[in-house]
Amino acid sequence: MKRTRIAQLYADQTQFGGAHVTVAGWVRSIRDMKDIAFITLNDGSCFKNLQIVMDRTKLDNYSDVASQGVGASLIISGNVVLTPKRPQPLELHAQSITVAGTSGPDYPLQKQHQSREFLRTVQHLRPRTNLFRAVFRIRSVAAYAIHTFFQNRGFVYVNTPLITTSDAEGAGEMFQVTTLDLAHVPTLKDGSVDWSKDFFGKQARLTVSGQLQAENFAMAFGDVYTFGPTFRAEDSNTRRHAAEFWMIEPEMAFTDLAGEMQVSEDMLKFVIRTVLDKCPDEMAMLNRFVDKGLVGRLEHVANSAFARISYTDAIQVLQDAEAHGTKFEFHPQWGQELQTEHERYLAEKHFKKPTFVTDYPKKVKAFYMRQNNDGKTVAAADCLAPGLGEIIGGSQREERYDVLLARMKELHMNINEYQHYLDLRKYGTCKHAGFGLGFERLIMYLTGVDNIRDVIPHPREPGNAEF
Ligand code: 4AD
Numbered sequence: 001m002k003r004t005r006i007a008q009l010y011a012d013q014t015q016f017g018g019a020h021v022t023v024a025g026w027v028r029s030i031r032d033m034k035d036i037a038f039i040t041l042n043d044g045s046c047f048k049n050l051q052i053v054m055d056r057t058k059l060d061n062y063s064d065v066a067s068q069g070v071g072a073s074l075i076i077s078g079n080v081v082l083t084p085k086r087p088q089p090l091e092l093h094a095q096s097i098t099v100a101g102t103s104g105p106d107y108p109l110q111k112q113h114q115s116r117e118f119l120r121t122v123q124h125l126r127p128r129t130n131l132f133r134a135v136f137r138i139r140s141v142a143a144y145a146i147h148t149f150f151q152n153r154g155f156v157y158v159n160t161p162l163i164t165t166s167d168a169e170g171a172g173e174m175f176q177v178t179t180l181d182l183a184h185v186p187t188l189k190d191g192s193v194d195w196s197k198d199f200f201g202k203q204a205r206l207t208v209s210g211q212l213q214a215e216n217f218a219m220a221f222g223d224v225y226t227f228g229p230t231f232r233a234e235d236s237n238t239r240r241h242a243a244e245f246w247m248i249e250p251e252m253a254f255t256d257l258a259g260e261m262q263v264s265e266d267m268l269k270f271v272i273r274t275v276l277d278k279c280p281d282e283m284a285m286l287n288r289f290v291d292k293g294l295v296g297r298l299e300h301v302a303n304s305a306f307a308r309i310s311y312t313d314a315i316q317v318l319q320d321a322e323a324h325g326t327k328f329e330f331h332p333q334w335g336q337e338l339q340t341e342h343e344r345y346l347a348e349k350h351f352k353k354p355t356f357v358t359d360y361p362k363k364v365k366a367f368y369m370r371q372n373n374d375g376k377t378v379a380a381a382d383c384l385a386p387g388l389g390e391i392i393g394g395s396q397r398e399e400r401y402d403v404l405l406a407r408m409k410e411l412h413m414n415i416n417e418y419q420h421y422l423d424l425r426k427y428g429t430c431k432h433a434g435f436g437l438g439f440e441r442l443i444m445y446l447t448g449v450d451n452i453r454d455v456i457p458h459p460r461e462p463g464n465a466e467f
C-alpha cells in the first residue's frame, strides 16, 4: 500500500486534484446522513484533519464503516476533490474503506473538550487530542531548531553521561543508582554503606546536569552543547518542576558572561521564529484555546531586546514594589534566593519581557560560578520568562585554579572527587561560560501551557512515574 500523508495533500493541493490516493488514520468523528456520510480523519502527519465523503451506493461496507466509533483506524482509497469554496480546500471521495482497528463506546476520548487533569490519567491516549498533538509537534520542532541553531554556529553536540559520581550542582537532589540488595545492604565497620560492593565500586547517581562533562569537551572543541535528560529528586510539587526533564547546556571557551547571555537570547529568538514559522496551525489553535495573547507575545519577544538587570538592582525594584503596595509572600531581601513570585514580577510586571538577572550573591549559587571582584557576588545570569520565572540558568565559570579550590574547600566538597574538574584549570585554562535551558520550561513558554506535566510525554514527579 502506498500511503499518502494528509500533510502532503494539503501542501501540494493543486497537484492532488483528481488524484487517486490511499490515506490511513484515526476517526475523529463520523456523521452519517443515511446515504452519505462524512468522516473526519487525522493521520498525525499534520494538525489538520481530512474530510472523507462516503457514498452508500459506492461502498459495500458502508453501514459497517458508518457505525465505527471515535478512535477507530481506517485505510481509505479514493479520489481527491478540490473544494476551494468550502472551509476546507479539499476532500477525499472514498472508493474503498478498510477498518484496520475498531474502537468502542468506552474509548475515553469521546468528547471534544476534556480537562487536562483527566487527560493526565490517560497518558497513553492523550497524544491523540488536539492540544497534545499541537504541544508535541512544537516540542519536536523546537528540538530541531535548537540543534540547527548550535550546529549552524559550529558547536559540537556532546552526549554526557546519565549515570555519574559527581553532583554538578552541589544541591544533593540526586537519585541513587544501585544494584545492592536493599534488604541486605553491605556496611562498613562504622555502619555506613560499603559502596565498594556496589556495581560501580562507588556511589553512583542520576545526573542533575551535564555541565561538568560538557566543560571537558569545551576545552577541546571550544563550543559544545548537550541536549539530554536530567533528573532531580526535588520534592517540589509545582507546575514547573519535574523529576525528569530535558536540558540544553552549551559551554563556550573564551567567552564571558555577556557573551553567554547573547547566545542564549539569540537561541531563544531563533527557536521562537522557527516554531512560529513551521507550526502555524498548532500556534493558531493554542492562541485561540489556551492563551489568547500567545502569538503576539512571541512575535514581540522575537523582535525586541531582552531586559538585563543586576540582582542587587532587582532586589531594589522588588522592595520598591513592595513599598508601593505589591504583596509578596516572601519579602525580597539581598542575600536570599529570588522566589518565583519575585521572578515573575520582574519579567511580567516590571520589564514585561524576558529578563536576565545577573551577579547573584555567591552563597545562593553553585560552586563553579566565577567570583566577582566585590567578593560577594558571582558572574551568574538567570533568564526569567513572563508567566514562568526562571527558564535559563547560566554563568561564567571560575577558571582560576586557586580561587576555585578555595571555594570548594569553603563548601566542604570532596576535592579528590573533583580533581578532574580542577585539572581543566591546571592545563590550558581560559575564561569560559555556559548555560542550561530547561526544555520543558521552554515548551511551556512557547505553547502557553501552564503545567509542566502537559508538555512532557510521560511526566515523573513525586509520587508518580506511570508508564
Ligand atoms: O539552574 P539550573 O539548576 O542550572 C544548571 O543545572 C547548570 N548546570 C546549567 C549550566 O550552566 N550548564 O538548571 C537549568 C535550568 C533551569 O533554568 C530550569 O529551566 C531547568 O533547568 N530546571 C528544571 N526544569 C524542570 N524541572 C525541574 N525540576 C528543573 N530544575 C531546573
Ligand code: MG
Pocket (backbone or CB within 6 Å): 382, 390, 392, 393
Ligand atoms: Mg537555576
